[in-house]
Amino acid sequence: MWFLITVIAGLALFQVPEHACEDFGYDGVIGPTYWGDRYQECRGKHQSPININVLRVKQVALPDIAFVGFDDSIDDVHITNNGHTVLIEVENEPHPRVSGGPLDGAYVFSQMHFHWGDNDTFGSEDKINHRSFPMELHMVFYKEEYKSVKQAIKYSDGLAVLAFFYELDRHKHPAYDDITSALGNVTEPHTTIVMSQPFSFLNILPLDLRRYFTYRGSLTTPPCSEVVIWLDFEQPIRLAHDQIEAFRELRSANGKIRHNFRPIQPIGDRVVFYNVDNNYFNYNEIDDPDEANAGTNRRKKGHNYSNIVRINLYIFVCTLLIMW
Numbered sequence: 366m367w368f369l370i371t372v373i374a375g376l377a378l379f380q381v382p383e384h385a386c387e388d389f390g391y392d393g394v395i396g397p398t399y400w401g402d403r404y405q406e407c408r409g410k411h412q413s414p415i416n417i418n419v420l421r422v423k424q425v426a427l428p429d430i431a432f433v434g435f436d437d438s439i440d441d442v443h444i445t446n447n448g449h450t451v452l453i454e455v456e457n458e459p460h461p462r463v464s465g466g467p468l469d470g471a472y473v474f475s476q477m478h479f480h481w482g483d484n485d486t487f488g489s490e491d492k493i494n495h496r497s498f499p500m501e502l503h504m505v506f507y508k509e510e511y512k513s514v515k516q517a518i519k520y521s522d523g524l525a526v527l528a529f530f531y532e533l534d535r536h537k538h539p540a541y542d543d544i545t546s547a548l549g550n551v552t553e554p555h556t557t558i559v560m561s562q563p564f565s566f567l568n569i570l571p572l573d574l575r576r577y578f579t580y581r582g583s584l585t586t587p588p589c590s591e592v593v594i595w596l597d598f599e600q601p602i603r604l605a606h607d608q609i610e611a612f613r614e615l616r617s618a619n620g621k622i623r624h625n626f627r628p629i630q631p632i633g634d635r636v637v638f639y640n641v642d643n644n645y646f647n648y649n650e651i652d653d654p655d656e657a658n659a660g661t662n663r664r665k666k667g668h669n670y671s672n673i674v675r676i677n678l679y680i681f682v683c684t685l686l687i688m689w
């Protein structure tokens with residue numbers, strides 16, 4: 366009898382810490398202001414997210430990124446509410462991977478997750494010219510050489526995160542319907558389901574994967590390790606309001622996860638690079654009728670300086686227009 370009561374009381378006590386002690390959150394005493402108390406690195410000098418000032422970026426033409434396995438149709442995709450966000454993980458082998466761009470070596474997919482805000486005016490973590498987007502996708506990859514995320518976060522080039530912004534559209538994005546309908550089954554924290562439909566990475570991404578900002582930063586959640594090469598793609602993904610709203614129904618131990626974005630951090634001495642399309646110049650040359658008439662082998666090695674100035678000016682003005 367007493368034994369039983371003790372066991373039940375013991376179990377009851379055990380339940381309390383699990384629910385009352387989310388180790389971090391986005392409000393009050395477990396909010397971002399206090400993360401540094403428990404996690405030293407959250408007070409570091411190279412933290413994420415940041416505001417990207419488009420007037421201060423350094424233009425570069427990096428090698429193409431190789432997206433391997435991004436068009437595979439993947440079964441057994443797991444969707445998990447971890448109490449902070451919703452995670453999408455895959456079981457297929459080999460995992461999708463990326464290389465090229467600013468990356469040295471191959472990076473293997475680990476998981477993807479989302480950050481959102483209370484309403485459609487906020488939600489992204491990084492900002493562009495102080496503009497917020499309603500939601501942001503993070504695809505997390507670890508450097509293959511380091512074998513696992515756990516090992517990789519001991520190295521300054523351990524992780525690469527591909528970040529994508531969302532913006533509103535009147536129409537639903539069909540590829541996201543499978544995700545949002547699955548969200549209804551993981552509203553409670555620490556629940557997982559296997560998605561009923563196969564899933565492909567490319568289907569949920571924007572078309573233009575050539576233009577992106579890249580900089581060195583950190584995880585945007587504790588322990589805030591400064592081990593991330595960020596790639597923020599410029600073209601947003603377009604979702605309907607209802608599709609974003611579905612994420613706001615998810616719950617943590619403390620109620621609905623209404624927002625889960627960290628405020629921007631000082632950029633400090635860091636430089637943000639802006640990758641302009643590496644093939645843009647070639648594309649122009651081939652399309653130039655004079656060049657075509659002159660014969661294919663006579664193409665000059667060096668670029669015509671005035672053309673480069675023109676193209677850069679064009680890119681610059683377009684960027685301003687898009688970002689405004």
Ligand SMILES: *[C@@H]1O[C@H](CO)[C@@H](O)[C@H](O)[C@H]1NC(C)=O
Pocket residue numbers: 482483484485486487
């Ligand atoms: C959106 O949410 C922010 C707080 O996160 C609030 O200040 C703002 O008034 C809200 N805007 C609308 C249109 O509800």
Ligand SMILES: *[C@@H]1O[C@H](CO)[C@@H](O)[C@H](O)[C@H]1NC(C)=O
Pocket residue numbers: 546547549550558559560561
């Ligand atoms: C989730 O719930 C919906 C009904 O709300 C159901 O149609 C669907 O099959 C469930 N399971 C998955 C894996 O989405």
Ligand SMILES: *[C@@H]1O[C@H](CO)[C@@H](O)[C@H](O)[C@H]1NC(C)=O
Pocket residue numbers: 669670671672
């Ligand atoms: C460079 O291009 C401009 C405009 O396209 C042209 O006027 C100029 O002659 C070119 N210069 C050379 C050196 O090819």
Ligand SMILES: [Zn+2]
Pocket residue numbers: 478479480503585
């Ligand atoms: Zn994230």
